[in-house]
Amino acid sequence: EALKKWMPVDFYLGGEEHVNGHLLYSRFFTKVLFDAGYIDFDEPFSKHRHQGLILGEDNRKMSKRWGNVINPTDIVKEFGADTCRMYEMFMGPLEAAKPWSTGGVKGVRRFLDKVWNLQERVSDTEPSVDMVALLHKTIKKVTEDTSTLQFNTAIAKMMELINVWGKEEKIAKHHFEMCILLLAPYAPHVAEEMWAALGHEDTVAGQSWPTYDETFLVEDTITLAVQVNGKLRATMDVSVDMSEEDIIAHALKEENVLKWLEGKAPKKVIYVSGKLVSIVV
Known part of the structure; x- marks a missing residue:
């Protein structure tokens, strides 16, 4: 049995x-x-x-011989257990050998400090549609990447969210709660503290994983590359329902494109749907 x-x-x-x-x-x-x-x-x-192995800061295998051994206890004492844990997951792909970077550790600590300080902006405000869409895209990305052990890219997505929130005056409480749930597997101690600070008596570890709504994942705009004679000269954001004719007209008015056209009329303009506009002079 x-x-x-x-x-x-x-x-x-x-x-x-x-x-x-x-x-x-x-x-x-x-x-x-x-x-x-x-x-x-x-x-x-x-x-x-x-x-993969975690190498020393000199990009060699950690060894007493090289004097490049990193003691995790020292990192925990200086930066905290969550920082040490999260940095190791943020270093790079799981399978790759990665050199240790004290600067990288400090960067993760700054990120956690940013999240912590956002508590001051949490309120019962209603978020904008853009903020709702951003959160649901973050939930989707973190969910998928965590399940496939792509921890570094999951953390990067959370960092994108926090950077945007850092420019907002107010953050919806229920949005911040979902962010804490996403953060919990990566920084459990900080997550538990923030969860309790929001008035919850139960633990964050016992909560259900947040889900995303597919309706908020649809993009309203797309980013197109603009090439002149095969070389990238500009990028532009356009509405997903903009016509090919309007997209080409928009591309031909781009400042850097005009510079490379040098007043010449294009011999050919090719639009690859959803990807790029190629201009041949």
Whole structure:
């Protein structure tokens, strides 16, 4: 009964230094037991992901020999556990080897400070349609990236949201609550403190994950590249329902495009729907 409950393991995360010891032998013994008829599964892990090494600031493997070892306890004492945790997830793709950066640690701490300070702007105000759309796009991105272990891009999306909120005088309380829920897996201690400060008696860890509304994900505008003789000369934002004729006219009036046209009439203008306007002189 215990075997059926615990095996195979749902998810295994291991580094390159564990391949021989953990993976080779765990798979070997599992297959032997399966072939002998003792178990009914032939792989020990349903899902396996490989994580890259965290290198020293000098881009070499951490070693006492090089004197480049980073002690996480020192980082926690100076910047806090949430900063250390979140920075490691923000460093880059999970599978990649990544050099440590004290500057990067400080950057994540500044981000958490920004989120903390936004509490002063939380109110019962009604958010604008643009703010609602931004939040739902953030929820979608963080949800998808967290589920696929793309933690760095999930954090980057949260940073985009906070940067926009930093320019607002007021932030809707229920929006800030959803932001806390998104932040909780990445910075659990800070999230719990802010959740309690909003008047909640239960923990943020016990809440349901926020959901997004597809109706707020539809873009009203698109960004198009404008090329002159195959080289990018401008970008422009246009309405999604703007006609091809109006888009081309808009592109030909772009200041930098006019500069490169040098007063010449285009020989050909090609519009690739939703992507670019290519002007040939």
